[in-house]
Amino acid sequence: MKRVSPVAGALMPTTSKRIAGIAAAALLTAGLASPVAAEDGPIPIGLSLTQSPPGAVIQGEEVLRGHLIARDIINEEGVLDREIELHVQDSQGIPERGRSAVERLIERVGVVALSGQHQSSVCLAEIDVANRHNIPYMNTNCWSDDVRAAGYPQVFNPNIYNSRVAEAMGEAIAQLEGIESIHALAENTDWGIGQAEELGKYLAEHAPDIAYRHDLLDREAEDFTPVVQRIRSDQPDMVVAIMLPPAAYILMNQLAEQGVVPSDDTWLFEGGGLFSYPDFWDNVRDSAVNTIFFDLYHPEMPLSAFGERVRDEYVERYDGTPSRLVFQAADSLLLIAEAIRIAGSTDGDAMIEALQGIELEGSRGVITFSDEPGVLYQQWVDTPYVTFQVTELDQALEDTVFVSAPGVEVNIEALAR
Amino acid sequence: MMTLELILQGLVMGVFYAMMGIGLTLIFGILKVVYFAHGESFMVGAYTYALIAALLGLPLPIALASAVVVGALLAVIVERLLIRPLYEKFGDWQQMRDEYAIIVTFGLSLFLINAANQFLGPYPYHGPALTDIARFQFGDIIIGGHRLVAGLLGLLILGGALWFIQRSFWGKQIRAVAQNRFGASIAGIDTRRVSALVFMLSGGLAALSGALLVPLFHAQPDVGMVPALKSFVIVVLGGMGSPIGAIIGGLILGVLESFGAFYVSYAYRDTFAFVILIAVLLLRPQGLFGERAREV
Amino acid sequence: MNASHLRTRREFLVSLVFLAAVAAVPLFVTSGYLLGIVIVAMYYALLAIAWNLLAGYTGQFSLAPTAFAMIGAYGTGMASYHFGLPPAVGVPIAILVSAVIGMGLGRIVVPLRGPYLALTTIAFAEIVRHVARNAHEYTRGDFGMSVPLISSDRVMAFYLMLALLVAVQVGLYFLLRSHAGLYLQAIRDDETAAAGRGINVIFWKTVAFTVSGAICGFAGAMYVHFSGLASPDIGHIFETGLVLASVVIGGIGTMIGPLVGGFIVQFAAEGFREFGLRHMLVFAAMVILFVRFFRQGLWGLVKNAWDRLFGQGAARPARQVKEAGE
Structure with a gap:
């Protein structure tokens, strides 16, 4: 089989001019149409x-x-x-x-x-x-x-920002009773891993008795059963999920599928602010019950x-x-x-x-914005956050149980298991 | 106990892989080209099931059946519009046919993913499970209720598909075309109809696989990409063109992934398949059950 | 052979005129946004040219061009991130690494053809991408890794990329005119016959893979020093699709097709933003229609139109040669 078909005729000059002409014309028309921002328009x-x-x-x-x-x-x-x-x-x-x-x-x-x-x-x-x-x-x-x-x-x-989220989660976790081991699952991004590592650092400092490990999960993956099986056999006191949808939904459902959560033995702490996604309850069922969520908005927040x-x-x-x-x-x-x-x-x-x-x-x-250089540069340092617990299927945000906020002690009495 | 459970979980996942792989291997069998839009049949099936069962609230068997019909229909339309020139127009079309098939089906895949995003929205859809039983427990082994039921249903369907291909009148025609399209057409087989049938079958099975996995994976625009890539691996592993090979390849891949993820790395769970694919192509290019030489 | 040489020469000259037109762009266009689009178009054109060398001239339908771009991108990215090396050192490292990996892959896939080759290379590409996404310690994970800009002056970046593009196009021309080029095309047309005539098929196929990999790696390295971020998205399967589309829309197996195709695909992708949300949808539909109805690519259309209008006498032998070839 032969693909080569010889070109006939001296077509070079015209064709090349045509191509060059089209390209130049396209660029020129695009380039000349510069914006003029009207002084009194929108x-x-x-x-x-x-x-x-x-x-x-x-x-x-x-x-x-x-x-x-x-x-x-x-x-x-x-x-x-x-x-x-x-x-x-x-x-x-x-x-x-x-x-x-x-x-x-x-x-x-x-x-x-x-x-x-x-x-x-x-x-x-x-x-x-x-x-x-x-x-x-x-x-x-x-x-x-x-x-x-x-x-x-x-x-x-x-x-x-990352370090603050980890700190907030760590604060809440350190105050919960009876937690000896934590298994964190982080997505394979700077955000996921950064937060999992920051949380580890915080806990090592403030709650050194807690055994903490984290694993990396691929956010393109669709089946997390093996890691869920591992968690089921290790039985940690808390699972921390630092992932975004849709992988996060899949992970939570598969945790419930294997009976890891909701259960009397294991808490689930969700660190991605998932609850406020409009499609949350369409996608996540049992595993959300008794889960503690980190978020930046809650109706009890002023x-x-x-x-x-x-x-x-x-x-x-x-x-x-x-x-x-x-x-x-x-x-x-x-x-x-x-x-x-x-x-x-x-x-x-x-x-x-x-x-x-x-x-x-x-x-x-x-x-207000901080002027401290580094990770706090031009950051609203005091962004309010909240942790709350979901206690029922299809619960509305306003019915969830408020757990903690900056400067507020964890309301342990309120927590259901 | 953990070993047994890993095997069981892997086998169940393997059933879904096999349902994807069997269609792809049939397409390869009759056309000898790579079909890239297979994952979008899976995606279409997943959406159909989720929309009909969750939004319209129709009974689950109807939702499953509609998924199969929509998936099959889509594949037949694609065959008619884009694939048929591959075997109808000789001469010029014989050149670059690999390239044509890959690019056109790739473009189609891109088109369908973006169409789903445009018209169905980015939000993932969740479909209802086939059973209310949350999980089955056998001793220490735990498996999700839907996962087991869907897996068994898938196994039944796979058996039926295998019977159809190996024993039925139509199946024999498919195999005849796969062996020699020209010879088959001389023997009076309508090769157009056989091609349409193969696409219908493969689209339907992929869509069913997608529908059965919705309660586990959620329907979203690019949900079919990972399963589609896996089905390539299965087809090579089992031997291109071999339906039995696709089934066994699917089951093997499911189990290998299960062990690999548990003992080696969770993050690289979806990478093992590609390593297996390269290894098979280098060590045994005809796959486990393929008879054809590596040159096509 | 003479006809082939003539054809190559003609296409090469046309491509030089095209490149000259591109070189004049910064004289008329000062918008950084538009220059950025042309720079990215040059990146796609480079990948398309490199892939065309493999698929169009050697008959090896690889699906890994963007994987090599990613290897180049991370080669220089990691050199800079972990060792603080400047682009002047990082880019050569990136070329070397992608050439060596290209050689390895090329040697491995020598016996494979058609769909088997396509699947092996796509598996390779996916492995590379998965490693880049998950080896967070080295690659910073799925969000990618920041890379210093090669020049904050966009015109400078523009001409650096153009210099690379011209160098590759000229190098390719001399490669195709040399014995090596004839060997490659002979292997594409009939591998068995080529081997029978004493051409070392294994060697030359590996060479094609090595050169193609090195060009892609070079392009990827330059690209990240322009965009500032090495990310796994560079090797996404959709990106590979854009490269194939560039070659097919421009005209496969020609010197000018991939070059122009790369520009068209990038301009179209940007232009379709005007359609708002639907730009990817429109673009995908365009790829399908083009491949379905204009398979010889734009260059083929231009050629045919020319033949029909002015070259009846010359067009006839062309058709005869083709039929004889089949």
Whole structure:
């Protein structure tokens, strides 16, 4: 068989010109269409979030909802007599797509600030662009400590962070009685492993008698039976799951399938803030009963007037309980709007300066940013969090049992087994 | 005891693998090309079961049957639109047919995954279990209720499929086309119909496998990717084109994974299969039950 | 042989004109966003060219091009992350590592053909990706590892990538014109006959794999120094699909096809963002339609159109040669 078919005729010059011409024309038309941000038109703000696989689409949807609600609330009064306009790009959870998405937002749309990203790897790619263009970047939900360690003045973090989550979990665990052994299961990401290791460090320091081990699980996997069998035969007093859906749902169900949880012998502590996902109860059944959850929002948590507005709007529009992501997203946009208001313009430097000194009542407390270098850089250090226990199937968030919060002792009496 | 349990869990998982593998091996048998969109039949079956059983609340047997029908239908449409040129148009199409098959089915896979994401949403769907019994316990061995029931059902179906391929009139035609398409068509076999039948069978079985696993895996757009890759391994392990090989290959892979994950590494659970695939291709390219030489 | 040389030469010259046009882009375009898109397009073009050397010219249908890109990416990424080595050291290490692994894989798969080769290489690619995702101590896990930028100046990064692309295209041209190129194509057309004429099939197949692996590794290393992150997504099976699509859309077994195809696929992926959420859906549909109805690729379409309009006399012998070949 012969694939080669000789070319006939001297077609070279014309064809090549044609190809080169098309390429050049395409680039030129694209390049010349630069954005012109009108001075009195709406203020364009860019959102880069996941809307299609392989990324975390569920999170992306919640983040988007939070921004939409906050936009409408903010636009009731407007900012500097202008409205806020959101421009959404799909980053697919792929760093490269995120990078080009924010470049597109900045250069083609002319956005004055960026917000919305919720996957650490994508954040890490995007903050370089924000840094290069000197545009404020609101990190809505990237927990990885590396985002702050980069030390970019454009990046602000109104959300929780890895080391703090581990500390919060450790505090709660150390106060529970009768726990001698813990088996943590972490997904194979910086987030999962980072948190599992931080938790180990915390426990080694504050509860050295607890035997702690952690294993790595592949978040693409669909069957975790072998590790569940191992746990069943070891019978630890507590299993800590640090994973995200859908793998986390599968893992929890398979723990229940083998009868590891719910049981009188083993607690399950969930560290990924899963309960507030809108599809949680559609996917997780028995294993959630008596599980202790870490989260950033609980109805018993005091909300500001803005927070209550966001919650009510969410209930009305989407007929469900808002998750922490909705509040984080709403806070992100509120911070940007406030920065523009204080700065009196959409100038990058002025907005960054405004944000560095900001003291803003967000949805769940007064937001300020630390200036300590390292993992706390421009972080809202006192992000409120909560641990609570689910005691029944299909329980609503407001009916779950409040266990602890910053500065509040663990309410051991309340815990069911 | 743990050994027995690992074997049992592995065998059950192997049944689902085999249901995926048997269809792929038949497709390979009659076309000699790699079919990349097999995982999407699995995905379609998973969604159909979850949507019909959980959202519409129809009885589970109806949900299972619909999954099979939808999976089979999808595969037949794909065969008609994209695969048929491979054997109908000779000449130009004989060149690059491996490339064509891989790229077109790959594109299809990408298309279906994104279509599912677009129209069904990113949220995973959970389907109801086939039994209310949470788990069965035999001495120290514990196995999930749904897992055992679905596994046994799958085993029955596999037996039926094997009988169909080896003994029935249609099965004989399939094997005739697999041995020699040209010869079979001279002998009066309608090779088009046989191809359509093979795709229907393989799509239906993959969809059923997906439906049976929904209570364990959850339906989501890319749920079929891991099973699809596994089914390649099974097909090579069992010998390309051999249905019995696919069944035994599936069971072996299930058990090996079970032990590998438990004793070697949880994180690399899905990696073992690929190591096995390379080892088999290098040491025994015809697989356990294949008769064909390695050159196709 | 003369016809083949002539054809290669013509395609090569066309590709040089195309590259010259690309080189002029920064003169007209200052947007970093658009330059970034062209840089990524050059990355895909490099992978497509490397894969075309294997599949189009040597007949080895590997499904591991992006695995080698990932090996290159992590080669330089780990050199930088763990040992603080600069790109000037990390990139050569990445090329060396991917060439050696390419040689090993190439030697192993010599006896395999068709679907068997495809499955072995996809298994290899998945193993590499799983290791990158799960060997967290060394690779930082599924989120990937930060890599320093080779240059914060995008125009600089642009020309570095272009230099690599030109070098690869020129190198490939001389390879194809040499005896080696003839051997490779002879092996593709009929392996048994080639062996019968005294061509060392094992050696030359391994060479093709080594060179292809090295180019992919080089491209992957340059790419991460541009994007700043080495992640397992580089080796995702979808990425492999984009590379195959580039070659097929451009025209397989030609010098110009993969180059232009890489640009088209990247531009299309970016352009379809305009469709909002559906861009991946549209893109997948386009791949299917192209492969189903325009199998000779764009280069083939252009060629046919030309033949029909101006070259009737010359087109006829071409068809005869093809039929004789079958």
